[in-house]
Each structure stands twice: as C-alpha cells, then as structure tokens.
C-alpha cells in the first residue's frame with residue numbers, strides 16, 4: 238500500500254485549509270409573497286415558481302401526499318410477501 242513519505246507539517250496543513258470557507262447564500266425576494274428565496278428555485282413559502290404553483294406548502298396537502306405514499310408502500314410490501322409465499 239502506498240504511504241506518504243513525510244508527515245504533512247502544521248504549516249502545510251493549515252495553508253491547505255485557508256480555502257475552507259463558506260460563501261454567503263445569495264437570496265432574492267419572491268415576487269409573489271415577498272419572502273426571501275433561493276434564485277431559480279420555487280419559493281418555499283408560497284410554492285410558486287414563474288407564476289405557477291409547483292410545490293404544495295399547506296400542511297394538509299403534504300400530509301395527504303405522505304399518506305398516499307405510505308399506502309402505496311404497504312401495498313407493495315404485501316405484494317412482495319404474496320410473491321414470496323408462492
């Protein structure tokens with residue numbers, strides 16, 4: 238197994254880490270609800286992008302979607318079990 242010839246010095250290690258920084262997040266105002274949002278993304282507050290509703294934001298809609306997903310998964314599991322029994 239290849240092994241480094243020398244230990245990385247503290248200086249070299251720290252110089253390498255000078256580039257470890259985070260950029261400030263670029264936000265813009267949603268034209269619909271005037272909340273701050275990421276550019277080129279649907280607004281998480283109102284769920285709109287380019288004048289169209291893209292994502293559901295109300296708790297009811299999200300819960301419904303989750304329930305539908307769960308029911309589908311349960312059905313799939315049942316089908317798999319039945320196949321295994323056969």
Ligand SMILES: [Zn+2]
Nearest residue numbers: 267270280283
């Ligand atoms: Zn919005």
